[in-house]
Amino acid sequence: MAESKGTQSGESLLFLTDEQLRKGIEAMFFAYRGFTSDPDKILEAHGYGRAHHRAVHFIARAPGTTVNALLEVLGVTKQSLNRVLRALIAHELVESRVGKQDKRERHLHLTQKGLALEAELSQAQRTRMRRAFSQAGPDAVVGFKQVLEAMMDEDQKAYFNALKESDQ
Amino acid sequence: MAESKGTQSGESLLFLTDEQLRKGIEAMFFAYRGFTSDPDKILEAHGYGRAHHRAVHFIARAPGTTVNALLEVLGVTKQSLNRVLRALIAHELVESRVGKQDKRERHLHLTQKGLALEAELSQAQRTRMRRAFSQAGPDAVVGFKQVLEAMMDEDQKAYFNALKESDQ
């Protein structure tokens, strides 16, 4: 896109004061609070926490994903995820199916109950996101995504840009 | 700014698919992880956590702020903040001064040690923010801030837009 001056790799070296950057930092802080507040209320009513939401979200995004893949995208230890998954499976929100090709693997799927909770959570979050996008306008949405992607670590960008893959 | 169609209050009712909104949601998730990762490493080396960072940040932003004001901006209970503040004061990163006008209030200030840690933390965070802003470009920065502000709750917007005030 825009390569006005003489910079090589898209780094346009803006004049960014510490004060402007501080505003950006605080924007992330406050916005993330708003971003999580709606699901948090729903989760509390159901007796779950943010960890359950994250697991449910990524299982919904990639049905049939394995435990290891989920561990990587969530960035937690298996012991931490296990506690969450055990509850979700016990409450019949998640189903764990033995892999057909590799029987060591467990492929995770949401049940009807799991899909219902996921729908409730993601609808609340999408409603806020839709409102924010609509208020800010289409150009702002593009900028929003560009900045956020540039803020990620490289390995996380990969997860972000990956869509779905297997099942079974 | 741009009020193209015939919408009244800046809500331009974009065509936003669930998939686009999901990308926005995941962008927030992954970007926030990157956003916090640099300070987290520094904090761990010093034996502190994210809670200490938040306290130090907002004391640095508004020197002389009171405990109550800090409680409100952080959105935690006084018992939770107390544990953090006690450690920061014991380790001489924060100084608590009795108010001159209202002696019930404690006005919080960073010491030299506190300022040093805050500088280390905020510099790491600003570096990432500066890189993201530079990669994305000035227009994207504007959009980023617009969307994030629109994602906040109303009361949090007030804290976001407030600068500093008193001291003493």
Place this chain on the structure above:
DNA sequence: TGGGAATGTCAATGTGGCTGACATATGACG
């Protein structure tokens, strides 16, 4: 003088991270 505000603190509890250790089932390879 009495109520309420600002602060500090103790205790108990819950969530969600972590490390370390160990067990089981299965795949892969020589």
Place this chain on the structure above:
DNA sequence: CGTCATATGTCAGCCACATTGACATTCCCA
């Protein structure tokens, strides 16, 4: 076949950080 590695599950203990509830102190103010 035997061996090693992989994928998963689980137990135990620890830590950070949040909560509620209760209570004490100091101080402002009507």
